[in-house]
């Protein structure tokens with residue numbers, strides 16, 4: 548299939564790999580010639596239960612027979628069931644559904660401003676975010692994103708964001724200004740290079756937020772749904788956010804986003820203050836409900852945590868052998884190999900071994916197996932990387 552702008556009807560927003568994927572099942576995808584690849588990208592941390600998981604497929608097929616869409620002007624039972632499950636298994640009290648990660652962060656940013664302005668009656672609006680963060684591609688979420696390359700060419704940005712250096716304890720002296728209403732951050736920066744947040748730094752931020760009544764908003768769009776070894780990454784940091792954004796793995800590949808908020812923050816929204824035609828749609832929330840039901844009733848997350856430790860150990864063993872690897876870092880099944888300016892080359896070579904990987908910036912190879920992967924599949928990756936690093940010491 549063509550990827551050339553001259554001949555493609557698509558806008559040139561992605562530089563695509565030379566692979567056309569037509570089918571997926573479990574940890575594998577197939578191209579149009581029938582070639583099979585081990586997919587350790589999971590559709591960018593989305594197909595957490597593997598491709599076309601049977602439990603989600605069954606629920607979607609059932610929903611397809613009854614109702615596709617009716618709007619949020621009516622009660623939608625499956626939407627309320629998913630919200631209840633998310634509330635039962637998180638810190639939160641109420642859920643707002645939307646269709647993507649960027650929309651979830653938009654909702655979080657709007658909620659934070661409205662909490663400050665309508666609930667508390669202040670004129671605060673500023674949301675503090677961090678360098679190398681990634682929060683989405685809408686105008687507000689690129690403004691929240693602390694990366695110049697994402698913002699380039701889209702000025703003027705939405706005002707009201709201030710960026711601090713990630714994992715920098717000294718910079719926290721500047722966390723709170725007289726206009727600050729919220730802090731928004733990822734606990735493992737995904738697109739920004741697979742960088743886990745330092746737990747001591749996070750607890751200082753949580754303390755400051757509590758002290759100044761600033762909303763602590765955690766973007767778990769990439770880290771959520773079991774990806775880092777617990778259902779949500781915040782559980783491993785001993786903190787409770789006020790707001791959490793989700794998308795990606797929530798629908799196992801069916802588009803859905805959500806914010807979950809505690810009672811205090813959630814009351815900032817009332818009828819008419821925010822909305823979405825498709826948000827919480829019966830099909831999307833069926834996919835989300837099947838995904839959540841499976842995650843909370845099986846050992847998948849615990850097993851994924853063990854598999855994450857196994858992957859990390861194996862990658863560290865490679866690092867001890869091969870000079871091309873500068874560092875291995877990550878959490879659970881979100882792992883990064885730091886190989887300065889070689890990441891693109893490594894994933895190209897992995898593709899020649901029929902394994903799909905991602906980059907996270909020019910220096911990091913990002914590895915995102917489905918939570919349902921196995922030690923054998925991880926060994927397949929490790930064997931391939933070993934061959935790649937052995938055959939080309941100087942690429």
Ligand SMILES: Cc1ncc(COP(=O)(O)O)c(C=O)c1O
Nearest residue numbers: 647648649681682683737768769
């Ligand atoms: C941490 C984080 N936030 C937000 C987003 C944006 O999500 P979406 O692409 O669904 O809008 C992403 C996507 O990669 C992400 O990783």
